[in-house]
């Protein structure tokens with residue numbers, strides 16, 4: 001990380017009455033970094049974003065955004081932040097152009113930025129249609145255009161892919177990657193760790209207000225050391241399979257054996273299977289998925 005972080009939280013807690021929504025959270029995001037906040041419902045993702053926006057005051061700890069305390073609410077800082085809330089309600093009677101002009105005025109941005117922004121999010125052709133006629137994906141893209149007003153240095157996107165089909169999700173993540181390449185810092189909250197490959201530089205896994213893990217997907221995979229599953233299909237009957245396979249694998253479905261190995265042991269296992277020659281018909285290797293990784297950290301959190 002170079003320079004001072006764009007977002008820095010230290011020992012942050014937030015209570016709503018008796019509910020401890022966030023407990024002792026420390027995290028940071030550098031310029032040009034995409035950080036994902038991943039957690040189930042109620043994990044504290046939205047609360048963290050609201051703290052970063054200065055909409056909430058922490059019960060404990062410190063929050064710094066773009067070098068300032070967001071609680072102070074300085075306009076110069078707020079205009080450099082873009083926010084896409086989890087649910088955004090637009091006036092259905094207005095067109096996208098009218099709506100975005102309204103938001104541009106609030107952010108003191110010139111009207112000339114509106115048309116290029118709508119083009120950037122793929123809404124140029126529908127710019128003068130009433131928002132009431134828009135699909136969920138189109139409304140979400142309009143929400144993103146609103147968040148992008150003023151070329152923000154920091155973008156907070158609260159569950160931006162909820163309700164989007166896989167193609168639209170891919171487009172949204174493409175846009176996010178472009179913004180990050182352009183130097184913006186992006187924080188995305190999501191339930192779906194599986195979507196983040198190639199998008200998030202870092203992932204912060206949250207559960208019930210606590211950070212369970214924080215690192216790149218590669219680092220989290222190394223930390224979790226989840227086993228690799230290998231399914232071996234034998235050519236003949238299971239009883240005639242090579243002894244090493246019968247001893248170390250679990251017979252499955254008449255012609256298969258299921259085995260697990262560590263990443264370091266994978267090649268040795270595959271060589272052994274290949275050396276068994278015609279006795280083995282096929283080998284399937286299933287690396288742990290991101291959903292497996294997420295489940296692992298949640299289990300580890302439960303055990304604490």
Ligand SMILES: Nc1ncnc2c1ncn2[C@@H]1O[C@H](COP(=O)(O)OP(=O)(O)OP(=O)(O)O)[C@@H](O)[C@H]1O
Nearest residue numbers: 016019020021039040041042043044045046047048
């Ligand atoms: N204004 C509030 N008053 C009381 N409790 C609240 C308030 N806002 C949030 N909470 C509680 O704080 C906890 C964290 O909520 P938060 O909305 O931050 O989670 P989240 O991870 O964004 O969840 P989701 O994925 O459902 O949006 C939850 O238990 C929630 O019920």
